[in-house]
Amino acid sequence: MLVIDNISLSIQRVPILRDVSLEIETGTTCGLVGRNGAGKTTLMRSIMGILPVEKGRIQFNHMDLHTAKAHERAALGIGYLPEDRRLVPHFTVEENILVSLWATNTSDRSRLKWVYELMPEIGRFADRKAMTLSGGQQKLVALARALVTGSELLLLDEPFEGVAPALAARLMEVIGNLKSEKLTVLVSESDYTHSEKVVDKVYSIERGQITIANKDAA
Numbered sequence: 001m002l003v004i005d006n007i008s009l010s011i012q013r014v015p016i017l018r019d020v021s022l023e024i025e026t027g028t029t030c031g032l033v034g035r036n037g038a039g040k041t042t043l044m045r046s047i048m049g050i051l052p053v054e055k056g057r058i059q060f061n062h063m064d065l066h067t068a069k070a071h072e073r074a075a076l077g078i079g080y081l082p083e084d085r086r087l088v089p090h091f092t093v094e095e096n097i098l099v100s101l102w103a104t105n106t107s108d109r110s111r112l113k114w115v116y117e118l119m120p121e122i123g124r125f126a127d128r129k130a131m132t133l134s135g136g137q138q139k140l141v142a143l144a145r146a147l148v149t150g151s152e153l154l155l156l157d158e159p160f161e162g163v164a165p166a167l168a169a170r171l172m173e174v175i176g177n178l179k180s181e182k183l184t185v186l187v188s189e190s191d192y193t194h195s196e197k198v199v200d201k202v203y204s205i206e207r208g209q210i211t212i213a214n215k216d217a218a
């Protein structure tokens with residue numbers, strides 16, 4: 001279970017997150033919906049430990065995440081799909097996926113095999129350079145990379161943004177199929193268009209504050 005308890009965070013003394021609390025039960029998918037600049041990426045980055053919180057607690061399965069280092073979080077089975085994908089353009093698809101495993105210091109390829117089974121299309125272009133893929137295909141690869149380390153918790157920052165409808169549908173299908181894997185998932189979106197079909201619960205965020213928390217929020 002992911003518990004975010006009353007966290008606040010400022011960047012250059014500007015308050016960005018204010019007393020944010022949310023809970024995601026193990027094995028459920030939760031949406032985080034808010035306009036551009038609402039604080040979705042900042043919240044994801046604080047869970048990943050990229051941005052330190054000023055106050056409050058972030059706990060995953062009863063372990064304090066806000067005091068753990070980023071690589072320790074990776075070893076806890078947390079996968080992150082950043083909004084901007086951040087693939088290495090001249091690496092192959094497979095190398096890009098394996099990059100996240102290097103951070104955890106493991107060479108276990110069984111997880112990679114599982115990801116290829118979940119998304120067979122990725123296996124088909126495993127040897128292609130990332131820069132030859134469309135933006136939507138790159139999102140799929142970034143999801144695959146997050147899944148390789150994210151055996152427990154998955155943070156997906158605007159996975160549908162800028163993706164053609166057919167690929168967005170495919171992303172929704174893959175994310176929906178994760179329910180049977182007992183993964184805890186947080187997925188952000190600027191509106192409720194795609195996530196509505198895959199989430200069990202949704203939080204709305206406005207100007208760094210959670211405003212509504214329920215399935216019919218948006």
Ligand SMILES: Nc1ncnc2c1ncn2[C@@H]1O[C@H](COP(=O)(O)OP(=O)(O)OP(=O)(O)O)[C@@H](O)[C@H]1O
Binds near residue numbers: 011012037038042158
């Ligand atoms: N490094 C930074 N320096 C200054 N302000 C920042 C920085 N990072 C984020 N912000 C500000 O924090 C607020 C929240 O940004 P954040 O990226 O978390 O929003 P978001 O909901 O993810 O929206 P978007 O989809 O536009 O990224 C915005 O007002 C943004 O300008």
